Amino acid sequence: MTIRSFIPPHRILMGPGPSDISPQVLQALSRPTVGHLDPLFITMMDELKQLLKYAFQTENEFTIAVSAPGSAGMEACFVNLVEPGDKVIVCRNGVFGERMRENVLRCGGEVVLVDDEWGTPVSVDKVAAAIEQNPDAKILAFVHAETSTGACSDAKALGQLAKRHSMLTIVDAVTSLGGVPLLVDEWQLDAVYSGSQKCLSCVPGLSPLTFSALAIEKIQTRTAPVQSWFLDQSLVLGYWSGQGKRSYHHTAPVNSLYALHEALLVLKNEGLENAWARHSKMHQKLKAGLETLGLSFVVDEASRLPQLNAVYIPEGVDDAAVRRYLLQEYNLEIGAGLGALAGKAWRIGLMGYGARSENIALCLKALQEALQR
Amino acid sequence: MTIRSFIPPHRILMGPGPSDISPQVLQALSRPTVGHLDPLFITMMDELKQLLKYAFQTENEFTIAVSAPGSAGMEACFVNLVEPGDKVIVCRNGVFGERMRENVLRCGGEVVLVDDEWGTPVSVDKVAAAIEQNPDAKILAFVHAETSTGACSDAKALGQLAKRHSMLTIVDAVTSLGGVPLLVDEWQLDAVYSGSQKCLSCVPGLSPLTFSALAIEKIQTRTAPVQSWFLDQSLVLGYWSGQGKRSYHHTAPVNSLYALHEALLVLKNEGLENAWARHSKMHQKLKAGLETLGLSFVVDEASRLPQLNAVYIPEGVDDAAVRRYLLQEYNLEIGAGLGALAGKAWRIGLMGYGARSENIALCLKALQEALQR
Numbered sequence: 001m002t003i004r005s006f007i008p009p010h011r012i013l014m015g016p017g018p019s020d021i022s023p024q025v026l027q028a029l030s031r032p033t034v035g036h037l038d039p040l041f042i043t044m045m046d047e048l049k050q051l052l053k054y055a056f057q058t059e060n061e062f063t064i065a066v067s068a069p070g071s072a073g074m075e076a077c078f079v080n081l082v083e084p085g086d087k088v089i090v091c092r093n094g095v096f097g098e099r100m101r102e103n104v105l106r107c108g109g110e111v112v113l114v115d116d117e118w119g120t121p122v123s124v125d126k127v128a129a130a131i132e133q134n135p136d137a138k139i140l141a142f143v144h145a146e147t148s149t150g151a152c153s154d155a156k157a158l159g160q161l162a163k164r165h166s167m168l169t170i171v172d173a174v175t176s177l178g179g180v181p182l183l184v185d186e187w188q189l190d191a192v193y194s195g196s197q198k199c200l201s202c203v204p205g206l207s208p209l210t211f212s213a214l215a216i217e218k219i220q221t222r223t224a225p226v227q228s229w230f231l232d233q234s235l236v237l238g239y240w241s242g243q244g245k246r247s248y249h250h251t252a253p254v255n256s257l258y259a260l261h262e263a264l265l266v267l268k269n270e271g272l273e274n275a276w277a278r279h280s281k282m283h284q285k286l287k288a289g290l291e292t293l294g295l296s297f298v299v300d301e302a303s304r305l306p307q308l309n310a311v312y313i314p315e316g317v318d319d320a321a322v323r324r325y326l327l328q329e330y331n332l333e334i335g336a337g338l339g340a341l342a343g344k345a346w347r348i349g350l351m352g353y354g355a356r357s358e359n360i361a362l363c364l365k366a367l368q369e370a371l372q373r
Numbered sequence: 374m375t376i377r378s379f380i381p382p383h384r385i386l387m388g389p390g391p392s393d394i395s396p397q398v399l400q401a402l403s404r405p406t407v408g409h410l411d412p413l414f415i416t417m418m419d420e421l422k423q424l425l426k427y428a429f430q431t432e433n434e435f436t437i438a439v440s441a442p443g444s445a446g447m448e449a450c451f452v453n454l455v456e457p458g459d460k461v462i463v464c465r466n467g468v469f470g471e472r473m474r475e476n477v478l479r480c481g482g483e484v485v486l487v488d489d490e491w492g493t494p495v496s497v498d499k500v501a502a503a504i505e506q507n508p509d510a511k512i513l514a515f516v517h518a519e520t521s522t523g524a525c526s527d528a529k530a531l532g533q534l535a536k537r538h539s540m541l542t543i544v545d546a547v548t549s550l551g552g553v554p555l556l557v558d559e560w561q562l563d564a565v566y567s568g569s570q571k572c573l574s575c576v577p578g579l580s581p582l583t584f585s586a587l588a589i590e591k592i593q594t595r596t597a598p599v600q601s602w603f604l605d606q607s608l609v610l611g612y613w614s615g616q617g618k619r620s621y622h623h624t625a626p627v628n629s630l631y632a633l634h635e636a637l638l639v640l641k642n643e644g645l646e647n648a649w650a651r652h653s654k655m656h657q658k659l660k661a662g663l664e665t666l667g668l669s670f671v672v673d674e675a676s677r678l679p680q681l682n683a684v685y686i687p688e689g690v691d692d693a694a695v696r697r698y699l700l701q702e703y704n705l706e707i708g709a710g711l712g713a714l715a716g717k718a719w720r721i722g723l724m725g726y727g728a729r730s731e732n733i734a735l736c737l738k739a740l741q742e743a744l745q746r
Contacts, residue, residue: 069625
């Protein structure tokens, strides 16, 4: 087999992520690599922390990017905050709630499941009842924006509920960060992780992460060692911390961090509120078009994420054939269904740089054509 | 604080990694992102596996890149192969042997340490004695190329020794892959991990990894679940496997994998043997110059890595001041000492694209100047 340089086509990414990346961010990505302990790189990391704090709306000192994808960010939260025997209430209304359950079990924790139907948000009432029945539960874990369904849960109400019972929260904000309001400090969330490749429109491979003072306290007072060396945040702290000398932990993914810095700068320059408003406005536009095509949404309007539009595949339509047609004829990627929605729904992403009129017009026209074949 | 785009200077990277990256690889990095389940991307991943097999000199079907830095590659080996209570012989002759010990403990394994002095290779005789005394040991773990000292251990002899006692091997090849001979199949090594940012001259953030059939068998027959979800290779297999439909595990770091594909293509086009010869030749050139400057090596010639030259800092010379001068005046990065060698040695890397005459001439001239100040 003769292998040549890989020259990818220019896809338009309207799936559940990775999302479209602006030329500006791709350009930042390919700037010359510097050492991960270079003074200039450390200055850039300090700026990156500032920008991440802005995106998360937090003053948490521990606000960094994990050097691995969102699922490692999830694991970083669980391995650092859950000790063997700890009881954790896990809300499951899609694929990522189930993954949280897996994480707790692998940490030796005890899971109390609160199940909600796929496509619906987490029921705050059910969670309240579960807490009532499990006063010894230490942590509440839930997904803010379920990427597998497009449902947005009430992170504010869930955060406040947990605080009333002195519980820590672990929150999956992979798809929400930058796309819908997420106010880490105001909502008193403790451990929140995200992904670089969704509404931040950066390359995949990094997981923004923030820990509150309470989360840090839990880490510092835990008795069992963290089972992961790579994700032990008490070690990572020595590299990302602003105080004194940086100590080597692992080699940071230098170029990907350049790209994240640039992507966050784009977000800051637009303004968070403006970015949220743009996602909402673009969603309205897409929604109108999809409804004209006769497609109906998986999630009710009240809890629908503007950046992730899951719609049912009409009866008799060949799921794979439509997606193949869009990709081959238009270089357009939309997402397949995942888990319980596999073969039943498409997931159309409007994330970050991808949430713009050009993409919507193309998607609607191409989809119309594909459905009429 | 006003934050602007980060425009790094063009550093010449002659530390312990990241190493100099060719413009060709940086260009590949910034090509348009495609989806991680795009058919074209999956074809690229198949090619990447072929190229990795060539670099590792293996036919192992499970040969992939972990979506995180080398320390996660290390952890992937330990969490998948070590079960609680398993006895592991760990060879420690530098920072990374110590990290292996940490990993075994965090997996609930029992460590038998074989210590050798920093700067010396692992003693095959000591390991043989340790195996004799611990016939129930299941795994032998050692570092092929110690990045903290520049010592190369005899991976062939250690691999054969382990096989004679039906033990599995876990081998750190972070700094060796592409720089010195590493013959995974011929030496019967079982779990070997590396890093993208050393002699492959790719961006940091990926960890090439290969598992032998015996390693896979151990994973498939283990009774305790793997403690890490992100690094559970039985799950990752479903995404990287060539058979049938790819299943989603995590979002692959698409652009970094483009760069690795290109970097491996560069290696294949040069030819492994030629790359090894070039590293050796460049080392001779650097060595002659360093000795002229009166610098002496930490590691004996017989076990010295050509790609990582650790030399003692002459008495009375200000370590940090010299490195700062090189960086500020010449944009040249050399590495500080690590662990027991901190403040006592410099580590001068000649890795991959960085192992070329221009770099050596610059380094020698600049270092001479810095030492005479």
